Structures are given as structure tokens and as C-alpha cells.
Amino acid sequence: MLLLFFKNKKAVLGLIILIFFLFIAIFAPILAPYEPFQNRDEEGLRFPLRSRPTGEHWLGTTQNGYDIFSRLIYGTRTSLFIGLATGLLTTAIALTVGLISGYFGGVVDDIVSFFINIFLVLPTLVLVIVIATYITVEGITPIILVLAITGWAWGARVVRAQVLSVREREFIYASEVLGESAPKIIFREILPNIVPLVMATFLTSTIAAIIGEASLSFLGLGDLTVISWGTLLYWAQNSAALLFGAWWWFLPPGLFIGLLGTSLVLLNFAIDEISNPKLRKR
Amino acid sequence: MKYLIRKVAWLILAIFIALIINFILPRMMPGDPASVLIYQMGRMDQASRTAIMASFGVEAEGNIFQQFITYLGSLGRGNLGLALSHYPAKVTTVLARSIPWTIGLVGISTIISFILGTLTGIEIAWKRGNPFSSIFLGLFLFIRSFPFFWFGLLLVYFFAFRNPWFPLGGGSSAAIADRWSLEFVRSVIFHGFLPGMTIAITSLGYWLLLVRNNMFNVLAEDYITVAEAKGLSWSRIKYTYAARNALLPSITGFAMQLGFVVGGSLLTEMVFSYPGVGFMLYQAIQQRDYPLVQGIFLFITIAVLVANFLADMVVLALDPRVRRG
Numbered sequence: 001m002l003l004l005f006f007k008n009k010k011a012v013l014g015l016i017i018l019i020f021f022l023f024i025a026i027f028a029p030i031l032a033p034y035e036p037f038q039n040r041d042e043e044g045l046r047f048p049l050r051s052r053p054t055g056e057h058w059l060g061t062t063q064n065g066y067d068i069f070s071r072l073i074y075g076t077r078t079s080l081f082i083g084l085a086t087g088l089l090t091t092a093i094a095l096t097v098g099l100i101s102g103y104f105g106g107v108v109d110d111i112v113s114f115f116i117n118i119f120l121v122l123p124t125l126v127l128v129i130v131i132a133t134y135i136t137v138e139g140i141t142p143i144i145l146v147l148a149i150t151g152w153a154w155g156a157r158v159v160r161a162q163v164l165s166v167r168e169r170e171f172i173y174a175s176e177v178l179g180e181s182a183p184k185i186i187f188r189e190i191l192p193n194i195v196p197l198v199m200a201t202f203l204t205s206t207i208a209a210i211i212g213e214a215s216l217s218f219l220g221l222g223d224l225t226v227i228s229w230g231t232l233l234y235w236a237q238n239s240a241a242l243l244f245g246a247w248w249w250f251l252p253p254g255l256f257i258g259l260l261g262t263s264l265v266l267l268n269f270a271i272d273e274i275s276n277p278k279l280r281k282r
Numbered sequence: 283m284k285y286l287i288r289k290v291a292w293l294i295l296a297i298f299i300a301l302i303i304n305f306i307l308p309r310m311m312p313g314d315p316a317s318v319l320i321y322q323m324g325r326m327d328q329a330s331r332t333a334i335m336a337s338f339g340v341e342a343e344g345n346i347f348q349q350f351i352t353y354l355g356s357l358g359r360g361n362l363g364l365a366l367s368h369y370p371a372k373v374t375t376v377l378a379r380s381i382p383w384t385i386g387l388v389g390i391s392t393i394i395s396f397i398l399g400t401l402t403g404i405e406i407a408w409k410r411g412n413p414f415s416s417i418f419l420g421l422f423l424f425i426r427s428f429p430f431f432w433f434g435l436l437l438v439y440f441f442a443f444r445n446p447w448f449p450l451g452g453g454s455s456a457a458i459a460d461r462w463s464l465e466f467v468r469s470v471i472f473h474g475f476l477p478g479m480t481i482a483i484t485s486l487g488y489w490l491l492l493v494r495n496n497m498f499n500v501l502a503e504d505y506i507t508v509a510e511a512k513g514l515s516w517s518r519i520k521y522t523y524a525a526r527n528a529l530l531p532s533i534t535g536f537a538m539q540l541g542f543v544v545g546g547s548l549l550t551e552m553v554f555s556y557p558g559v560g561f562m563l564y565q566a567i568q569q570r571d572y573p574l575v576q577g578i579f580l581f582i583t584i585a586v587l588v589a590n591f592l593a594d595m596v597v598l599a600l601d602p603r604v605r606r607g
Binding site for chain 2: 117118120121122123124125126127129130131133134154207211214215218219220221233237242243245247250251253254257258259260261262265266
């Protein structure tokens with residue numbers, strides 16, 4: 001399995017990009033030349049405002065003289081954390097719902113499926129925006145919660161479908177005849193068979209969360225004191241970076257989002273190809 | 283027939299649930315938006331105060347079920363309350379002004395993008411392993427990973443700011459008074475080009491991926507091998523045997539992805555100050571105009587549900603298995 005993974009070009013490329021971002025996130029304080037809220041140098045001299053990229057400020061400065069490159073580095077930390085945390089939480093919800101629905105079947109399945117389908121067709125981003133308008137977002141926890149609560153349906157649907165099919169296999173019948181308890185069958189027998197799917201769900205919801213955070217913050221609905229890719233874009237837009245021609249301000253955060261998203265999609269592809277021999281190159 | 287009845291029932295039920303969510307959300311949220319708003323707006327006469335309270339249903343009497351009935355009743359009369367940011371205009375009036383813009387922009391660019399994406403997806407799946415396919419696929423997966431609004435910023439920067447080929451924003455030139463003139467239509471297309479391109483290019487990857495995956499499943503079927511063995515022409519196998527069958531799950535998938543694309547499109551409108559529902563939503567958020575936010579949410583949800591329903595109808599028309607039930 002591991003060998004197949006490293007033989008897969010998509011997997012390796014995706015992994016390299018992901019490690020690149022993880023590296024930035026973990027070593028942010030070392031990599032960033034300045035603190036995110038620093039607008040003077042050591043001698044107390046103010047940084048220039050709205051500076052173009054220079055030797056001191058690789059990506060220029062904001063309207064308050066904050067170093068954009070440092071903010072991008074620290075923002076990577078926040079955005080990646082929001083993405084992974086939301087991804088984990090969303091997957092946990094999706095897995096629970098999907099397992100319950102798929103394993104127990106019958107009336108339980110009908111009811112749960114109904115809710116899955118409802119959440120599936122609701123325009124999630126709009127729902128998130130409406131909820132965020134009502135609450136005051138402080139810190140990143142509310143964003144993670146709102147994104148997870150609205151984003152689990154897709155994962156639950158695919159998990160349910162897969163559980164339904166695994167459930168019909170002989171070894172499950174065997175366990176049932178042997179008198180194994182339901183939790184034991186679910187966790188010992190079914191779960192190991194849907195691991196690739198769970199990983200795919202995790203990757204997909206992580207991408208969705210990173211774009212979701214960026215969108216919310218861009219609208220000014222996040223916590224604007226948090227340094228993330230989204231708030232970076234918000235401040236760029238709000239200080240008319242575009243009309244100042246300050247591409248160095250709004251281009252890099254979006255590129256980072258796109259790159260990270262691509263790496264997760266590549267990993268997703270790779271998992272799909274490895275776990276589904278039909279898709280493997282002939 | 284059974285399929286049709288099931289789909290209609292589902293549509294009605296889903297819209298009902300959307301209404302419930304729209305009714306419950308403001309009541310579940312901490313604080314009372316109406317009081318917050320009255321506080322924010324400062325001095326105001328008793329009439330506007332009552333109007334605001336009424337538009338939130340705050341003064342409504344009776345338990346939650348009776349309130350819900352009242353809410354449904356006023357909805358039935360087409361009353362969504364007052365749009366506070368456009369006071370004293372009604373939410374329905376404000377919505378009616380912006381809906382045509384959004385349906386035009388998002389509708390047309392999504393359909394173009396779906397057709398182009400599907401055609402490219404068929405080719406890419408067919409020419410699998412070809413370096414061009416891989417590059418194309420990679421490119422659109424990369425673009426798909428961007429937030430719509432950021433891609434919009436990019437286009438504005440390059441094609442409206444650096445090279446002033448297109449307007450920076452808006453829906454039409456304000457100078458044209460006659461809304462039925464050819465000049466006006468030209469101006470609308472001119473203004474809609476960049477936002478339309480943003481939506482079309484960013485969402486292309488979704489449709490492309492969808493049909494590509496379905497093509498792979500179909501191409502692995504035995505009847506494709508049989509068709510090859512029979513010596514049928516490649517184009518016949520590709521379009522009549524493979525693509526035709528790969529298209530059906532694509533249409534169902536289209537409906538599923540639509541919610542996501544619509545969300546992204548609304549943010550695109552905001553970047554371009556396009557006079558549609560998305561930009562209206564942006565303004566409503568800025569001014570904490572809760573009744574308008576709710577009205578827009580309701581409209582978008584119902585629009586997506588109806589689009590889903592239409593997709594199901596297309597499947598019904600195309601798939602004889604579904605038709606026979």
C-alpha cells in the first residue's frame with residue numbers, strides 16, 4: 001500500500017506541496033521576518049505605509065505598515081489549522097451519521113437519509129453566511145463549528161453508500177451469526193473497509209473549509225483581528241489594494257489557497273486510484 | 283410517473299424545510315436582532331420601531347407554532363418584511379430588482395461552463411494518459427481550488443485595472459436610460475463579461491471532473507469492450523456508447539454541485555459590484571439588514587431546490603429506465 005502510494009506521481013506531488021505548507025505553518029515564527037502586528041523596526045522607526053515590495057518587505061506593507069509577507073506566513077498557520085480542524089470535525093460527524101444510517105438501515109436510515117439529502121441541497125456557503133451574520137465571531141472556533149455543522153452531508157452520503165455495500169458482504173454475516181455486538185462489527189469489521197473513503201472525505205472537507213474561511217473573512221464576517229489568508233484578502237480589498245495596483249497584497253493569499261487546494265485534490269485522486277484498482281493505469 | 287410524484291413531493295418537502303430553517307434561524311440566535319438594530323439606528327419614530335419589530339416577528343403573539351403559521355401566512359401574501367437598508371422599501375421589491383441580474387449572469391455562465399466542462403471531460407477521459415489531457419486536467423483542478431471571488435479580483439486587476447478593456451464593476455452603463463435599446467443590451471454583456479468568465483472558468487473544473495469520473499466507470503463496462511470487438515467506429519463508441527451514459531450521473535451531480543457554485547457566484551458579484559442578489563446580500567450584511575439577508579437566503583435556497591428539480595426532470599426525459607419506473 002505504502003509502496004503504491006510513493007509510486008503514484010499525484011500522491012508524491014500532493015504530499016510535497018502539503019509538507020511545504022505544513023513546514024511554513026509549523027515554523028512560522030522563525031520564517032516570518034517580523035511579528036504580524038509589528039509596524040516599527042527595532043530602533044522604533046515606523047515601517048513605510050503601503051510600501052511596494054522591497055528588500056526589507058518582500059511583499060510590501062499594509063495601510064498600517066504591517067509586513068505582508070509575515071502576515072502571509074502567520075496566516076498560513078491559521079488557515080491550515082482551520083482547514084484541518086474543520087476537516088477532522090466534519091469527517092467525524094459524516095462518519096458517525098453515515099455509519100449509523102448505513103449499518104442500521106430501515107426506518108433509521110430513512111430518517112437520517114432525509115436529513116443528509118436536505119443538507120446536501122442547501123447552498124452551504126449562503127447558509128454559513130447567514131449564520132455568521134447573526135453571531136459575533138470571536139477567534140476561530142465559531143468558524144470551525146459553523147463550517148463543520150453545515151458541511152458534513154456530502155461525506156455522510158458517500159460513507160452511507162459504502163457501508164450499505166460492505167454490510168452485505170459475507171464476513172459481516174459471519175460476525176453477526178457469531179453474535180458479535182453492533183459496535184464491534186461497526187468498528188472492527190466495517191470501519192477498516194471504508195478507510196480510503198474516510199480519508200477522501202477528510203481531504204475534501206479540508207479544502208471546503210479553507211475556501212469557506214477565506215470567503216467568510218473576505219466578507220468581513222470572521223474575526224478580523226485573526227491573521228489568516230481570508231482576513232489578509234479582506235484588508236487588501238478594504239484598503240482598495242486593487243486600485244493601488246498592489247498585486248503583491250491580494251495575489252499571494254489566493255495562490256496559496258489554490259496551491260493547497262490542488263495538493264489535497266491530488267492526494268484525493270491518488271487515494272482513489274490506489275484503493276480502486278479499476279482507476280489504476282493499465 | 284412514480285418518479286415524478288416522488289420528485290415533486292421531495293421538492294415541496296425540501297422547500298418546507300427551508301422555510302422552517304429560515305423561520306427558526308433568527309429565533310435561535312443569541313440576542314434579539316430587532317432590538318440590536320433599533321439601538322444601532324438610534325432615534326426613530328414609533329411607526330418605524332413597530333415596523334422593525336413586526337418585520338422580525340418579535341412582537342408576534344402565541345407559541346412558536348402559532349408564530350410559524352403567522353409567518354407562513356405573511357409569506358403567502360408575498361410579505362418578507364421591510365428591507366432596513368433600503369427603508370422603507372419591501373424585501374420583495376429589493377429582491378425583484380436584483381433577481382433578473384443574478385439569474386442572467388449565474389444562469390448563463392453556469393450553463394456555458396457545464397457544456398464546455400462536459401465536452402472537455404469526455405475528451406480528457408477518452409485520451410487518458412495523453413500529456414495534453416493531464417495538463418488540462420491539472421490546470422482546471424488548480425483553478426477550481428481558488429475561491430471564486432479571488433479569481434474575480436485577478437480578472438479585474440488584469441483586464442479592468444491594468445488594461446482598461448472592461449469596466450471595473452456594475453451591471454450596465456448608467457448613462458443609458460432606455461432599457462430596451464440595443465445599446466443597453468451591449469452594455470449589459472460588456473459589464474457581465476468578466477464576472478461571467480470568473481464563474482464559468484472557476485466552475486469548469488467541477489463539471490469536467492464529474493464527467494471524467496463517470497466516463498471512467500462507463501469505459502470499464504463490458505458493453506464497451508463488446509462494442510470495440512464488434513469493430514464500431516471510435517467516435518460512435520465514444521459518444522453514443524460511453525458519453526451518453528456518463529452524462530446521466532453528471533446531470534444528477536450537476537444539481538449537487540450547484541449549491542456550491544451558486545455560493546461562489548454570489549461572492550463574485552460582490553467583487554464586481556454586480557447589481558444582483560449576491561451584491562445585495564453583501565450590502566445587507568454590511569448594514570446588518572436581517573430581513574433582507576433572510577429574504578435572500580430563502581430565495582437562493584428555493585432557486586437551488588428548483589434547479590435540482592429541473593435536473594431531475596432532464597434525467598427523466600433522457601433515461602428510459604427512470605421513465606418506465
